[in-house]
Amino acid sequence: xxxxxxxxxxxxxxxxxxxxxxxxxxxxxxxxxxxxxxxxxxxxxxxxxxxxxxxxxxxxxxxxxxxxxxxxxxxxxxxxxxxxxxxxxxxxxxxxxxxxxxxxxxxxxxxxxxxxxxxxxxxxxxxxxxxxxxxxxxxxxxxxxxxxxxxxxxxxxxxxxxxxxxxxxxxxxxxxxxxxxxxxxxxxxxxxxxxxxxxxxxxxxxxxxxxxxxxxxxxxxxxxxxxxxxxxxxxxxxxxxxxxxxxxxxxxxxxxxxxxxxxxxxxxxxxxxxxxxxxxxxxxxxxxxxxxxxxxxxxxxxxxxxxxxxxxxxxxxxxxxxxxxxxxxxxxxxxxxxxxxxxxxxxxxxxxxxxxxxxxxxxxxxxxxxxxxxxxxxxxxxxxxxxxxxxxxxxxxxxxxxxxxxxxxxxxxxxxxxxxxxxxxxxxxxxxxxxxxxxxxxxxxxxxxxxxxxxxxxxxxxxxxxxxxxxxxxxxxxxxxxxxxxxxxxx
Amino acid sequence: xxxxxxxxxxxxxxxxxxxxxxxxxxxxxxxxxxxxxxxxxxxxxxxxxxxxxxxxxxxxxxxxxxxxxxxxxxxxxxxxxxxxxxxxxxxxxxxxxxx
Numbered sequence: 001x002x003x004x005x006x007x008x009x010x011x012x013x014x015x016x017x018x019x020x021x022x023x024x025x026x027x028x029x030x031x032x033x034x035x036x037x038x039x040x041x042x043x044x045x046x047x048x049x050x051x052x053x054x055x056x057x058x059x060x061x062x063x064x065x066x067x068x069x070x071x072x073x074x075x076x077x078x079x080x081x082x083x084x085x086x087x088x089x090x091x092x093x094x095x096x097x098x099x100x101x102x103x104x105x106x107x108x109x110x111x112x113x114x115x116x117x118x119x120x121x122x123x124x125x126x127x128x129x130x131x132x133x134x135x136x137x138x139x140x141x142x143x144x145x146x147x148x149x150x151x152x153x154x155x156x157x158x159x160x161x162x163x164x165x166x167x168x169x170x171x172x173x174x175x176x177x178x179x180x181x182x183x184x185x186x187x188x189x190x191x192x193x194x195x196x197x198x199x200x201x202x203x204x205x206x207x208x209x210x211x212x213x214x215x216x217x218x219x220x221x222x223x224x225x226x227x228x229x230x231x232x233x234x235x236x237x238x239x240x241x242x243x244x245x246x247x248x249x250x251x252x253x254x255x256x257x258x259x260x261x262x263x264x265x266x267x268x269x270x271x272x273x274x275x276x277x278x279x280x281x282x283x284x285x286x287x288x289x290x291x292x293x294x295x296x297x298x299x300x301x302x303x304x305x306x307x308x309x310x311x312x313x314x315x316x317x318x319x320x321x322x323x324x325x326x327x328x329x330x331x332x333x334x335x336x337x338x339x340x341x342x343x344x345x346x347x348x349x350x351x352x353x354x355x356x357x358x359x360x361x362x363x364x365x366x367x368x369x370x371x372x373x374x375x376x377x378x379x380x381x382x383x384x385x386x387x388x389x390x391x392x393x394x395x396x397x398x399x400x401x402x403x404x405x406x407x408x409x410x411x412x413x414x415x416x417x418x419x420x421x422x423x424x425x426x427x428x429x430x431x432x433x434x435x436x437x438x439x440x441x442x443x444x445x446x447x448x449x450x451x452x453x454x455x456x457x458x459x460x461x462x463x464x465x466x467x468x469x470x471x472x473x474x475x476x477x478x479x480x481x482x483x484x485x486x487x488x489x490x491x
Numbered sequence: 492x493x494x495x496x497x498x499x500x501x502x503x504x505x506x507x508x509x510x511x512x513x514x515x516x517x518x519x520x521x522x523x524x525x526x527x528x529x530x531x532x533x534x535x536x537x538x539x540x541x542x543x544x545x546x547x548x549x550x551x552x553x554x555x556x557x558x559x560x561x562x563x564x565x566x567x568x569x570x571x572x573x574x575x576x577x578x579x580x581x582x583x584x585x586x587x588x589x590x
Contacts, residue, residue, distance in 0.1 A: 096574065098573055098574050100567055100570040197547065198546050199545070199547055212546070238556060242558075243545060245547060307531070308531060308532060308535065310528060312532060314525065314528075314529075315529065315532070329507070331576070331583050331585055332575055333574040333575055333576075334574065335576070336577065342588075343585055343587075343588050346586050348507050349509050352508055360508055360518070361518060363506050363508065364499070364503065364506060364508070364518060365525065367505050367506040368498070368502045368522070371505060377533070378532075380542050382532065383542030384537035384540040384542050385537060385540075386542075386543045386546070387541060387542065387548075387549065388535075390546055391549060422521055422524075423525055423528065426528070437546065438549060439545070439546025440546075464547055464549075464550055
């Protein structure tokens with residue numbers, strides 16, 4: 001048998017259920033791997049809390065009242081608030097913050113005594129400050145390194161989650177995706193991640209960045225594991241999240257093994273233009289050929305407003321961020337400046353000290369596009385084009401069942417390569433932004449390796465509520481390939 | 492279109508951010524750099540298109556719910572205030588605002 005950290009969520013759940021190992025043994029094993037915080041992936045670890053959760057899991061396993069993922073460890077991206085761990089969202093302004101409650105997704109994956117799946121939290125995962133970034137270089141608590149090459153970024157904003165899963169520090173993690181923050185780091189670190197349809201997983205307790213785009217989802221090594229976690233995460237949360245949809249939870253594992261014979265895969269030509277690096281293209285083409293072998297048909301499609309998704313996203317998301325982040329004012333929680341003259345000065349100094357550069361830039365951009373005289377020209381115009389982008393997808397889905405393409409134009413870049421040029425990072429989001437703006441489910445599946453032997457992800461985009469179909473397609477690919485089983489050297 | 496240093500000062504005030512002079516300068520260059528890619532958006536004809544707030548509105552009517560205005564959370568003042576920078580007798584302290 002593989003050592004415990006090489007087991008998937010499915011295998012660990014099985015081993016725990018059949019008493020081959022105890023939850024405390026598993027938790028202790030993973031906690032030992034976290035010593036020294038490899039890759040700077042974690043922001044908070046508390047072995048006492050973790051072991052207490054594991055003991056409770058063992059009691060439930062013994063009593064026969066276990067949840068479906070009882071005792072399996074999980075890490076949470078630090079934008080999910082947790083009662084028992086500090087929550088910072090990667091920002092200095094929330095240093096030392098302790099939430100009085102758990103986010104809905106934390107609850108749904110957590111203690112089965114409160115209706116959760118029974119997973120044991122091993123800690124909180126590093127991320128770009130308030131989930132704003134594509135390289136995890138914007139965390140106030142230091143960069144996360146890519147387990148495949150420490151000189152390279154892990155992607156962002158869920159960079160800690162992706163690195164931790166790739167380095168086998170946790171079998172699975174939560175992430176959040178506003179403009180690609182689950183899919184892109186999953187691609188850069190060679191793991192599997194899915195963002196469900198906007199509104200399917202509760203945003204309650206997810207620190208808001210851009211409310212009309214933010215969506216939580218799982219990151220793990222296999223599509224099957226993502227299906228297991230996502231089944232526990234989805235479902236209505238009508239009283240607590242006003243944008244939560246009244247769509248029932250679903251067992252996403254049920255259709256994993258369905259045949260994909262005849263599946264029509266749409267290939268958007270705008271995703272294969274000159275900006276796409278040759279090494280990424282070769283890996284993506286290889287995965288598409290596998291799909292053809294499995295009986296799928298490739299259908300050329302067009303998403304004509306792909307390029308426009310960059311300005312549209314970088315207007316809408318900062319606008320919403322500038323409003324959401326107004327709550328960080330040094331009064332109710334977190335950091336407060338030491339010296340100030342009056343209330344307004346206290347706000348200004350607190351925010352100047354507490355926020356990092358990228359967050360300030362987005363607050364400024366957002367406040368500008370929402371300000372008097374500019375609202376119609378920027379924010380409203382962006383929201384209108386957003387609808388056109390969503391309509392483009394609906395047109396495309398008349399011709400195909402799922403859409404496939406690259407997640408990002410290149411493999412993970414080296415630290416400092418885009419330094420000082422935020423627009424360079426923005427442009428690299430081009431392939432993930434369209435599905436985010438349309439609120440569609442999307443995922444990244446390991447598809448091969450490119451330059452520097454770095455992983456390449458294949459992006460799969462489904463129509464609304466078609467997560468099961470995406471996971472089915474991803475699982476079938478993983479039955480035919482072994483990219484998701486490869487691991488970084490030394491791990 | 493280009494922002495001016497005055498725009499930066501005005502927005503920084505609206506956003507309650509104190510910016511150092513060199514920060515303001517860098518911000519001006521970077522935000523103007525970003526607005527370079529926004530130009531393309533201005534050229535799009537959006538006559539008759541409804542702005543979209545909830546993306547799933549692309550396929551179905553979405554009405555954002557309001558829940559009944561009743562207290563749903565337990566009273567846990569201490570827990571809620573444990574991360575506040577300054578609290579006294581259960582109250583959040585702020586600098587004096589009324590002379």
